[in-house]
Amino acid sequence: MTMLQRLEAIIQERKLNPTAGSYTATLFEKGPNKIAQKVGEEATEVIVAALGQGRTEQIGELADLFYHTLVLMSQLDIALVDVEAELERRHR
Numbered sequence: 001m002t003m004l005q006r007l008e009a010i011i012q013e014r015k016l017n018p019t020a021g022s023y024t025a026t027l028f029e030k031g032p033n034k035i036a037q038k039v040g041e042e043a044t045e046v047i048v049a050a051l052g053q054g055r056t057e058q059i060g061e062l063a064d065l066f067y068h069t070l071v072l073m074s075q076l077d078i079a080l081v082d083v084e085a086e087l088e089r090r091h092r
Contacts, residue, residue, distance in 0.1 A: 004080060007067065011074050024071060032075050038068045 001009075011024055018025035027035050042065040049061040073080070 004066065004070070008070050008074070008080050011070050015074050027068075027071050028075065032072070035068070035072045035075050039065070039072050042068045 014022050014024035015028050018028065027038065042061065046058075046061045046065050049058040053061075070080070073083070
């Protein structure tokens, strides 16, 4: 199991069984608009990091974007395997 698959499972668990104090559970409580907004914010932070920050910051911002994207995917009931299948289809 890859780290993205493990993270996807953790996010799904927080969605189905919210834990008090969990950032992920808080995002789900706030709903799809807030989650989508966070993805947009993280994408902007990736751009800023790419254009003027060091490798450590770039990796950190990319990790944040991946995480928030996985939360949005869970909110939309889209699994990582669905996206992987689309990428496979595009590269046949």
